Amino acid sequence: MGSTRSSQGAYSKSEAQPYLEKLKLLRSRMLGDTNYLADSALKRTRSEAAGDLSKMPIHMADIGSDNYEQEFSLNLLAAEQVTLAEIDSALARIESGEYGACVECGQRIKKSRLNAIPFTHYCIDCASERDQESRG
Ligand SMILES: [Zn+2]
Numbered sequence: 001m002g003s004t005r006s007s008q009g010a011y012s013k014s015e016a017q018p019y020l021e022k023l024k025l026l027r028s029r030m031l032g033d034t035n036y037l038a039d040s041a042l043k044r045t046r047s048e049a050a051g052d053l054s055k056m057p058i059h060m061a062d063i064g065s066d067n068y069e070q071e072f073s074l075n076l077l078a079a080e081q082v083t084l085a086e087i088d089s090a091l092a093r094i095e096s097g098e099y100g101a102c103v104e105c106g107q108r109i110k111k112s113r114l115n116a117i118p119f120t121h122y123c124i125d126c127a128s129e130r131d132q133e134s135r136g
Pocket of ligand 1: 102103104105106107122123124125126127
C-alpha cells in the first residue's frame, strides 16, 4: 500500500505546465474544428432529409461525391472526438500528478515525445507494441 508504481515516471505539475498550455490550446482549437465539421456534415444531412427534391443534385456523380464528402467529415469528426477524449484525460492526469508516466509500463515518457503528442498516454516502446498488436 502507499506508493503508486504506475506514476513513478510522472512529471510534477510545474514540469507539466508547458504541456498543460499546449493541451488547452489544442483542445480549444479542436473544439472549434469539431463544431465546424459537425455543422457542415449535419447541415447536408438535414437538407437531404427534408426531401426538397428541387434542391437535389441531378447527376449521380454529384450524389456520390457528396456522400463521400459527408462520410469523410464524419470520420474525421470521430477521430477528433477520440483525440479530444485523450486530451481531456491528459489534462486530468496533469491535475492528479500522473502526467508523463506511461499507463502501460509506468516509465517516464520522453519530453520530445510529449512535445510531439502532448496527449499520449504511452511511451514510445509501448505505443509501437500496441501498434503491432492492432495490426497483427
Ligand atoms: Zn510504456
